Amino acid sequence: MPKQIKKGLALALVAMAACANALAAYPDHPIHLIVPFTAGGGVDIIGRETAKILGEELKQSVVVENKPGAASNLGAGYVAHSPGDGYTLLMASGSLAVNRTLFKNTGFDAVHDFVRVARVAQAPSVLVVNSKSPFHSLKDLIDYGRSNPKQVSFASTGYGSNQHLNGEIITSDGDFQAVHVPYKGGPPALTDLIAGRTTFFMTVPAEVFGFLKSGKLRPLAVSGRTRMTQLPDVPTLLESGLKDEGLGSWWAVAAPKGTPQAVVDKLSNALMKALAEPQVKQAILGLGMEPAPLDAKQFDAFFLKQVKEYAGLIKKYHIPRQ
Template identity: 40%
Template sequence: MKLFSKIAVDRIAQRWLLACATACIPWLAFAPAMAQGAAGYPAKPVRMVVPFAAGGPADVLGRVVGEGISRAMGQSVLVDNKAGAAGTIGVDMVAKAAPDGYTLAVVPVGNIAVNPALMPNLPYKPADLAPVAMLATAENVLVVNTSTHVKSLQDLLRLAAQKPGQLTFASPGAGSQAHLAGELLQQDANIKLIHVPYKGVSPAMTDLVGGQVTMMFAQLSAALPYIKAGKLVPLGVASARRSAVLPDVPTIAEQGLPKFEAVSWYALMAPAGTPPDLLRKLSKQTEAVLADPALKEKLGTLGMEAAGGTPEQLAATIQKESARWAGLIRQRHITID
């Protein structure tokens, strides 16, 4: 019996050790990256996923910032466009990537602070991503077709009151920042408009210029050429302060809607679980890159303002914006169907 007991105990011990070793294999594989820490990072090229097609604001921003980070850190930053499902595919890819600092994402406000409240079956959760730094904010401007003969926001609100449910506002898609801004305008001004969603900014702008829709909240970079050509009339900037590009156009808040603000922004994020020291290093390098006057000037031509800040500050912004837009989505019964 004693011999049997010893054999049984030995077998149990062997199985326990084997189980522990097997469980530790993933951690052992990840150990070099953890041990390397911020001091040796980056030791290989970094992939920056842009969840949209090349040529758009997120892509341009990712490439400009990526070039700066590459120079600062002495390692290549490779921009990888993973478009699809309004950014969901690319963001989900990063959320599921190894948390070693070598996979990052340019994440717009919609994909981190809006879609979780709109899409119950979203494949990732905000908690699956770790904040690094705010990259930039993008100004939105309310524009109308010249055929409306509207010259100011008050003109538009009076017209909307006279024709409830008849004026239309375009957006590049349901749940987009342009859509939410239009819903916010209806709520704050107590008017009724009709939302007309399109599949992208380009067709929406085309129909707005052509007079098929009345108005649109558009990023300044998309609307500015038409404003300069006299094809669209800017009624108000959706930011807290006036735009340096359109200094004579008042904010919407200045024109009787003091709480109105609908700003697009883009954040640099990593997979959750990325070591805090790597996040801090990336954040500091990103902020230094964004402080470059030449980069600020380049972003300014796109209607963007360089941002920066710590991971903690970005986390606070995401939390605040998530609560604000989730509240609007509930109150306005917004869906993406």
């Protein structure tokens, strides 16, 4: 064998050995989990729980960093352009699937610039109003909206978000007009709802449970085909007379493209193992969410389906591209 070929093979073997050693040692320093929304919102809440359980499984610190802005595109873009070494991860949600259609240019491709690692949790959405409002049922809200065109407003965490789409579903099915008021996250939207500056908000339970317990907000309905275990007296949208069951939310972990499969598998397996633990299940249920484990392959198929479904909803409700 020629000397140059022998030398090349030797270098390749050394490189492969070094790569194998690096993967075996992974993770050997803290992992950063990027939450592309403000602190205190649904993605942040489940992101911190995910960081905790992932860190416990991997025996390594997982640090949460909030990078809100541009309807989550700022934080997602940061991860998309980070090295694919497994040390910078994204706490993804439906916005990643929505924004691929909604925005003309996000600066990244949600399908091709990420590797899907695992889905962690899901939750229905809860329609809430200020407890001082006159609305005690969804019918009350719809009747008022029909009698008072454009006097109703609904909050969201941005154009094309689940909150926005649920607002469109309610007003379309309820046959009344309402003003959409987008915010940069759940906390500022809730602040204005409690202050009486908007009429209703349909969002994840984790964001509103505290306000429901304190009596500042009143629940009118939930999305999905069945009632929430935590809110057994609150009817679904279907039970309340709508044709559409509404949209729930999901949360998952994604990594930059180029992340080694061995690293993806290690992360995915760690999350699958953690989500099977009874105490982890209870912790997530306590947040108003449901454990919804999907491994890397399952989450990849789920995500691609979500991209298509959200594209259809954006078209159906004539939501302009941003």
